[in-house]
Amino acid sequence: MRELSAIRFTSKEPLFTQIYQFLKAEIIAGQLQYEEYLPSIRRCAESLQVGKNTVEVAYQLLVSEGYIKSVPKRGYQVVYKAAVPSTNHAVRARELQSPDIRFDFRYGDIELETFPFYQWNKIRNKLVAINQFHYRVEGQPQGEFELRKELAKLLHDTRGVISNPEQIIIGATPQQLVSILVQLLDREKHVIGVENPGYDGSRNTFGNGSYQVRGIPMEMDGVSMQQLVDSGANVMYVSPSQQFINKLVMPIEKRNKLIEWVHSKAYIIEDDYEWEFKYEECFIPSLHSLSPSKVIYIGRLSKALLPVCNVSYMVLPHELLSRFHDRVPEYDQPVSRLDQLTLSSYLSDGYWHRHLQVMRKNYAKKQKSFLLAISHFMGGKAEMEGKDTGLHAFLSVKRKGTEAELMELAHLHGVKVYGTSRYWVRDTRDHPTVLLGYGALNEEEIREGIRLLAHAWFK
CATH class of the missing domain: 3.90.1150.10 (Aspartate Aminotransferase, domain 1)
Known part of the structure; x- marks a missing residue:
C-alpha cells in the first residue's frame, strides 16, 4: 500500500472530491493496480492531513462507481482492471472482435x-451573487440549517418522520453516514443484523468497523422475525420501503412486529431507500414514525431526481445525537455549502415537488x-x-x-x-x-x- 501524499489540494473543490478524482485517475491509469489495497482511512487521513470522514467519503464514492470494493477487516481493494496494451496478437484480436455495448x-x-437545470442554475447563480463577498466555504458541520429545516418538513409531510433540524446530519451517501454510526454505536454490546440478501455497503462498513454482523434471511413480507431473534442481533438494518434485491415493501403488520422487537433491544436503522419511486400503491408510514426514539432514519434524495450532487441525510434519536457531539466533534461536512443552499431553495420554492x-x-x-x-x-x-x-x-x-x-x-x-x-x-x-x-x-x-x-x- 502506497502513500498518497502526492495529492496537491486546491481551494476550488471540496477535499473529498479532490481525493476521489486523484484516486480515480490513478486507478484508470493503472498506477493503482487491480487487487491492490488502498491505504487505510486513518493512514490516508494522516498522510494528507485531512479528517478521516473526508477520506471515507472519497473511498465510498469510488466504491459506488465500481473502482474499489470494501473487504471486511482488510480495507479497500481496487477491482477496476485498467486497460493495458497487449503484445499478444491473439489477445488483441479477441479485443478487437469484442462488440460495442449498445x-x-x-x-x-x-x-x-430530464433534470430542470435552468431552475437549478438560476437559484445557484442567485446564491453566488448574494454570497460573493462573504461566502463561508466550510459552513455548518452537520449541514446548513436551511437545508436541514427543509428536509425535516419534507420527511414529516411525506414519510411521517417527526424530527427537528438539530437531529439531522447531512452526508454524501448512505454508506458514508453508516460510517458515522460505526463511531456512535458500541462494538462490545451491539450486534448488527442485516437483510440477506441486502445492501452490501452497510454490511461491509460495519464489518470493517469490527462489529459482529448477522445476515437475517428474508421472507415474503420482510426479514424473518424468528431468525432475527435467534441471531442475537440487537440492532437491525432494514430497507422497508424497497428491499434492495427482492424489492419487497414491508407491510404494516411486519413493521409493527419490528417495532415491538426493538422495544427490548437497541435500535432499528431504517434505510428508506428510493421511497420516492412507488408507482401504484399508497405510501406506508416509515418505521421512524412508529418509534422515533428507537429508529435511526437514513435516506437520500434519489440521484434519478437530483443528478447534480450527492445528498443523503440521517435523523438521529436524541440519545445518539448527544453521543455524536461527544464522539465526532470534528465531523468534516462532505457536501459543499453551495450545493446545500441551492437544494434548500430548490425544495422551498416548490421545484422539487x-x-x-x-x-x-x-x-x-x-x-x-x-x-x-x-x-x-x-x-x-x-x-x-x-x-x-x-x-x-x-x-x-x-x-x-x-x-x-x-x-x-x-x-x-x-x-x-x-x-x-x-x-x-x-x-x-x-x-x-x-x-x-x-x-x-x-x-x-x-x-x-x-x-x-x-x-x-x-x-
Missing part, C-alpha cells in the same frame, strides 16, 4: 436531460415498457419480484449456468448487465440472477435491449 443496464444511471411528479410519470412509463418486454421476449423463462417500485430489477433467469456466464453472453450481444452475488451473506438461490437498471434508457432502447438478452440467453 445498451448498458447500469443501475443508478439516469436521463440527465413539481419535478418529482413529472419524473414519477416518466419512470412509470419506462417500468411498464420494461415489464412488457420481459413478458414478451422471456415469458416464463425469467422471474422478477416487487414490480411496483424503483428504477431497477433483479432478474432470476431459469437456465443452467452462473451469473458470470449470463453477463458474458449479454456482453457478446452488445448488452451490459450486472451481477448480484455481492449482496448475499449466504447465497441460497436456485437460479443465477442479474441486476438491470433502466433509468437511463428510453422505452425503445429498453425493449431492444431485452430482446437481445432473450436471444443471448434462450436462443
Whole structure:
C-alpha cells in the first residue's frame, strides 16, 4: 500500500472530491493496480492531513462507481482492471472482435436531460451573487440549517418522520453516514443484523468497523422475525420501503412486529431507500414514525431526481445525537455549502415537488415498457419480484449456468448487465440472477435491449 501524499489540494473543490478524482485517475491509469489495497482511512487521513470522514467519503464514492470494493477487516481493494496494451496478437484480436455495448443496464444511471437545470442554475447563480463577498466555504458541520429545516418538513409531510433540524446530519451517501454510526454505536454490546440478501455497503462498513454482523434471511413480507431473534442481533438494518434485491415493501403488520422487537433491544436503522419511486400503491408510514426514539432514519434524495450532487441525510434519536457531539466533534461536512443552499431553495420554492411528479410519470412509463418486454421476449423463462417500485430489477433467469456466464453472453450481444452475488451473506438461490437498471434508457432502447438478452440467453 502506497502513500498518497502526492495529492496537491486546491481551494476550488471540496477535499473529498479532490481525493476521489486523484484516486480515480490513478486507478484508470493503472498506477493503482487491480487487487491492490488502498491505504487505510486513518493512514490516508494522516498522510494528507485531512479528517478521516473526508477520506471515507472519497473511498465510498469510488466504491459506488465500481473502482474499489470494501473487504471486511482488510480495507479497500481496487477491482477496476485498467486497460493495458497487449503484445499478444491473439489477445488483441479477441479485443478487437469484442462488440460495442449498445445498451448498458447500469443501475443508478439516469436521463440527465430530464433534470430542470435552468431552475437549478438560476437559484445557484442567485446564491453566488448574494454570497460573493462573504461566502463561508466550510459552513455548518452537520449541514446548513436551511437545508436541514427543509428536509425535516419534507420527511414529516411525506414519510411521517417527526424530527427537528438539530437531529439531522447531512452526508454524501448512505454508506458514508453508516460510517458515522460505526463511531456512535458500541462494538462490545451491539450486534448488527442485516437483510440477506441486502445492501452490501452497510454490511461491509460495519464489518470493517469490527462489529459482529448477522445476515437475517428474508421472507415474503420482510426479514424473518424468528431468525432475527435467534441471531442475537440487537440492532437491525432494514430497507422497508424497497428491499434492495427482492424489492419487497414491508407491510404494516411486519413493521409493527419490528417495532415491538426493538422495544427490548437497541435500535432499528431504517434505510428508506428510493421511497420516492412507488408507482401504484399508497405510501406506508416509515418505521421512524412508529418509534422515533428507537429508529435511526437514513435516506437520500434519489440521484434519478437530483443528478447534480450527492445528498443523503440521517435523523438521529436524541440519545445518539448527544453521543455524536461527544464522539465526532470534528465531523468534516462532505457536501459543499453551495450545493446545500441551492437544494434548500430548490425544495422551498416548490421545484422539487413539481419535478418529482413529472419524473414519477416518466419512470412509470419506462417500468411498464420494461415489464412488457420481459413478458414478451422471456415469458416464463425469467422471474422478477416487487414490480411496483424503483428504477431497477433483479432478474432470476431459469437456465443452467452462473451469473458470470449470463453477463458474458449479454456482453457478446452488445448488452451490459450486472451481477448480484455481492449482496448475499449466504447465497441460497436456485437460479443465477442479474441486476438491470433502466433509468437511463428510453422505452425503445429498453425493449431492444431485452430482446437481445432473450436471444443471448434462450436462443
